[in-house]
Amino acid sequence: MTAVAHTEPATARGAALRATSLVAGYGDLAVVRGLDIEVRAGEIVALLGPNGAGKSTTLLTLAGELRPLGGEISWFGSPLTGGLHKRAASGLGFVPEERSVIMSMSVRDNLLLGSGGIEPAVEVFPELGALLDRRAGLLSGGEQQMLTLGRALARRPKVLLADELSLGLGPIVVDRLLAALRDAATTLDIGVLLVEQQARRALAASDRWYLMRRGELVASGDSSDGMDEIQRLYLAGHDSAD
Ligand SMILES: Nc1ncnc2c1ncn2[C@@H]1O[C@H](COP(=O)(O)OP(=O)(O)OP(=O)(O)O)[C@@H](O)[C@H]1O
Numbered sequence: 001m002t003a004v005a006h007t008e009p010a011t012a013r014g015a016a017l018r019a020t021s022l023v024a025g026y027g028d029l030a031v032v033r034g035l036d037i038e039v040r041a042g043e044i045v046a047l048l049g050p051n052g053a054g055k056s057t058t059l060l061t062l063a064g065e066l067r068p069l070g071g072e073i074s075w076f077g078s079p080l081t082g083g084l085h086k087r088a089a090s091g092l093g094f095v096p097e098e099r100s101v102i103m104s105m106s107v108r109d110n111l112l113l114g115s116g117g118i119e120p121a122v123e124v125f126p127e128l129g130a131l132l133d134r135r136a137g138l139l140s141g142g143e144q145q146m147l148t149l150g151r152a153l154a155r156r157p158k159v160l161l162a163d164e165l166s167l168g169l170g171p172i173v174v175d176r177l178l179a180a181l182r183d184a185a186t187t188l189d190i191g192v193l194l195v196e197q198q199a200r201r202a203l204a205a206s207d208r209w210y211l212m213r214r215g216e217l218v219a220s221g222d223s224s225d226g227m228d229e230i231q232r233l234y235l236a237g238h239d240s241a242d
């Protein structure tokens, strides 16, 4: 992977993606209210919170799958409009909660579907190199998630939204996925908004965090010293941060 020279830290730069007073939901029902979040190039931002907090709804709305009910979303300072495909074409990647590999197709053909090509994905996950001719349905859950994430990163998004990469996976492969994401964010200057149930792991891989509960942002901070505060806030809401 080629390193991109950083002349300034991510914190000194403007937002790549920013939501201001975002209201999101289904039909007329707002399940996310007044959300202010931003992601800058090269940083991983963890979006944490208990089940039903509104994390997936937020990502679906940022990705263009759901229409916002209020507020604004900006992309490098300009209003972000259009649906999923238009946003993807301008460099907004999205890995949804449900795995989106086509089980009946080979790993190679799944990668070709992503339009980023095979080589950049294998660069991120060399494990995929030996699996190219295998049907995706025969891969382990972890390998399928490497395929999904490798394909998304191969497109060289400017910002990647990733929802629960760790769902149903063991700790070793989750650490592998998060390490690859960390490496890609840093070397390719990709901003990442990472929804994750495993707060401790998410903090270890990220630069900053936001905590949502019942559709609202309740706290945010730097990942280096976030665990105590997050645990306290989770305990206050009787949920577990792990
Ligand atoms: N299609 C839908 N129609 C109506 N309400 C929905 C729909 N999908 C989700 N919701 C509701 O929106 C709220 C937020 O859900 P969301 O999936 O965004 O939470 P989440 O933080 O991603 O939770 P989890 O950690 O369980 O994935 C919940 O109360 C949920 O029941």
Ligand SMILES: [Mg+2]
Binding pocket: 055, 056, 057, 097, 163
């Ligand atoms: Mg969710």
